[in-house]
Amino acid sequence: MAAYNSDELFAKGRSASFDGNREKGRVYLMKALEKSPDYVEIRVFLARTYLWDDMPDKAKETLAPLLDQEPVDLGAAKVMFDAAYWNDDSETALLWANKGLDKNPTDKDMLINKAKALGDLERYDEGLEMLDILLQRFPGDKAVLSLWETFKTAMRANSITASASYDFYSKIFGNASLYSLQYGRRTSIGSIFLRANESNRFNTNGWQIEADAYPSIAKGVYAYLNYGFSPTSLFPNHRAGGEVYVSLPWAFEASGGFRYLYFGKDSGFIMYTGTLGKYYRSLWFSARVFITPDPAGASKSLGLQVRRYFSNANNYVGITGGFGFSPDFRNLQSNDGFSSSEIYKLRAWRIGADYQQPVGDRWLLLATVGYASQEYLFDVGNYVGITSCSVTARYQF
Numbered sequence: 001m002a003a004y005n006s007d008e009l010f011a012k013g014r015s016a017s018f019d020g021n022r023e024k025g026r027v028y029l030m031k032a033l034e035k036s037p038d039y040v041e042i043r044v045f046l047a048r049t050y051l052w053d054d055m056p057d058k059a060k061e062t063l064a065p066l067l068d069q070e071p072v073d074l075g076a077a078k079v080m081f082d083a084a085y086w087n088d089d090s091e092t093a094l095l096w097a098n099k100g101l102d103k104n105p106t107d108k109d110m111l112i113n114k115a116k117a118l119g120d121l122e123r124y125d126e127g128l129e130m131l132d133i134l135l136q137r138f139p140g141d142k143a144v145l146s147l148w149e150t151f152k153t154a155m156r157a158n159s160i161t162a163s164a165s166y167d168f169y170s171k172i173f174g175n176a177s178l179y180s181l182q183y184g185r186r187t188s189i190g191s192i193f194l195r196a197n198e199s200n201r202f203n204t205n206g207w208q209i210e211a212d213a214y215p216s217i218a219k220g221v222y223a224y225l226n227y228g229f230s231p232t233s234l235f236p237n238h239r240a241g242g243e244v245y246v247s248l249p250w251a252f253e254a255s256g257g258f259r260y261l262y263f264g265k266d267s268g269f270i271m272y273t274g275t276l277g278k279y280y281r282s283l284w285f286s287a288r289v290f291i292t293p294d295p296a297g298a299s300k301s302l303g304l305q306v307r308r309y310f311s312n313a314n315n316y317v318g319i320t321g322g323f324g325f326s327p328d329f330r331n332l333q334s335n336d337g338f339s340s341s342e343i344y345k346l347r348a349w350r351i352g353a354d355y356q357q358p359v360g361d362r363w364l365l366l367a368t369v370g371y372a373s374q375e376y377l378f379d380v381g382n383y384v385g386i387t388s389c390s391v392t393a394r395y396q397f
Contacts, residue, residue, distance in 0.1 A: 006036040014045060022049045040066065044075035048082075054250060056083045071102040074110065081113050086279070088220065088247050090120035108138065115147055124151045146311040149361045153314065156362070156396040159184040163366075163392035167201070170385035176201030178390075190215040190222060199234045206234030220247035224257065238262040239327070243273065251279035259290070259327040271327060282309045284316075290326060301325050314358045320370070323349040348374040352388070366392040 004012070009032035017025030029046040033039065043062060050059040059079060060067070066076040077100030084092035097114035101107065111134055118127035131148045138144060161182040168175050182195040193212040199205070208230035216222045226241035243257025255275045262268035269292060277286035284307040292299040301324020309316045325346055352370030359365055372386040 004031075006032045006039055006042065009035070010039070010042050010045070013042075017045075017049050017052075022053060025049060040073055040075065044073070044079060047076070047079050051079060051083055051086075056087070056250075059083060072096075072099045074100045074103045074107060077103065078110060078113070081110070081117075085113070085117065085120075087250050088120075088279075090117045093117040094121065108134065112143060112147065115151075119147070119151055119154065122154070124155050127151050142311070149358065150312040150314065152361050153358070153396055157186045159394050159396045161392060161394040163390060165388065165390035168387045170387075172384060173202060197235070201234060204232075204234055206230060206232030208232070208235040210239075217244070221245070224255075226259075236261040236263050238268075241327075245275075253277040261327055283307065284309070288322075288326075290324065292325075299325070312358070314356060314364055317355045318353065320352040320354070321350065323347075346375045347383075348372060362396050364392075364394040364396070366390075366394075368392075 009028045013025045013028030013032060015025075016022070016028060026046060026049055029042055029049070032042050033046065036042065043066060047059040047062040050056070050062060060083070063076045063079060066073040067080070077096050081093050081096040081100065084090075084096060094114065094117040097110055097117055100110045101114065104110070111130055115127040115130045115134075118124070118130070128148065128151050131144055131151065134141070134144045135148065159182075161180070161184065163180045163182075165178040165180075166175065167177075176199065178197060178199045180195055180197045182193055184191060184193040191214045193210075195210045195212070197208040197210065199207070208228050210226065210228035213225040214222055215225070222245050224241065224243040224245065226239070228236070228239040230237060238260075239262070240260045241258065243255050245253060245255040247253055253275070254277075255273075257273055259271045259273060260268065261271075271290045271292045273288060273290045275286055275288045277284065284305075286305040288303040288305075290301045290303075301322065303320065303322035303326055305318060305320045307316045307318040325348060350370060350372035352368060354366060354368040356364060356366040368388070368390045370388040372388065373383045374386060376382050376384060
């Protein structure tokens with residue numbers, strides 16, 4: 001390497017890093033810094049490679065000479081913004097956005113970053129003021145327009161949601177349907193939802209009313225609460241749920257809680273559940289487990305989910321999969337005769353895909369398709385295939 005100058009080493013380091021060989025790339029970059037310790041662009045890029053590999057402390061250590069400056073170097077501030085923002089620390093991210101803008105008040109990327117942090121902190125009015133200024137400078141910019149639409153949507157406290165789901169059984173059973181109508185409102189302590197469900201399956205009609213709440217407990221901590229009632233055989237007579245979600249460092253989220261289903265006298269049971277999720281760039285990965293205690297041995301089920309977000313949090317495509325009984329997956333639970341000693345022991349597996357797309361700045365459309373294979377209650381060891389599809393429309397106001 002001795003024959004290469006700093007620019008040549010920098011070029012080789014960038015090329016290796018972008019090709020996925022960041023260890024090799026960092027060797028070139030550190031050698032370049034030895035030759036030119038004041039070469040700011042090399043130092044910033046080296047720090048970013050550490051951030052890509054989830055090594056924020058190394059990134060900050062690399063940037064230390066630039067972070068002590070007043071004002072802070074813009075490139076270094078952008079790396080530190082990403083380190084905080086990816087860690088779901090929007091307060092710190094906003095501080096770094098402001099530090100970077102002290103260096104260059106008109107930098108478009110950092111202005112957008114600041115607006116993102118303000119949005120995460122629900123300071124939408126301030127964020128919209130910034131975005132309006134950006135739209136004057138960059139009319140029609142897709143990133144700015146997308147963020148503007150996201151803020152406008154978030155500021156609307158009410159929503160009406162209608163959905164229709166259909167299940168097509170491969171044999172024995174007739175097709176089934178589920179219709180839902182929901183009202184939602186965002187409040188100062190969290191969101192609440194009231195929902196009515198109507199189902200037709202197995203030549204029987206049934207209905208259910210439900211309420212969901214997502215109260216905020218503390219910064220990075222919120223809860224999920226659910227209660228449902230039905231006097232009909234197609235739904236549990238009572239269902240309830242509670243869960244606490246906690247944001248963890250580096251865009252992880254974990255939760256723990258329970259679901260309770262009661263189908264009649266001596267036929268209620270409780271399931272314990274937990275999740276672990278992780279944001280990575282525009283991807284969301286999540287795994288959920290259900291455990292049902294039983295004298296003969298606990299029953300377990302697992303669900304997996306991956307989402308790829310596009311222009312904003314309301315626009316995504318996802319895939320799902322899992323095995324075992326899940327009380328959150330409605331077509332694996334509602335049937336005459338299910339009881340606490342039977343339903344959660346049924347073996348099943350499922351796969352699915354969904355796509356959500358905003359339409360204008362008030363509508364959201366969601367479409368899902370899926371396939372499940374479920375064990376018969378009356379013929380253990382044999383299975384029925386269930387092909388499902390649903391369409392959901394939400395209007396926000």
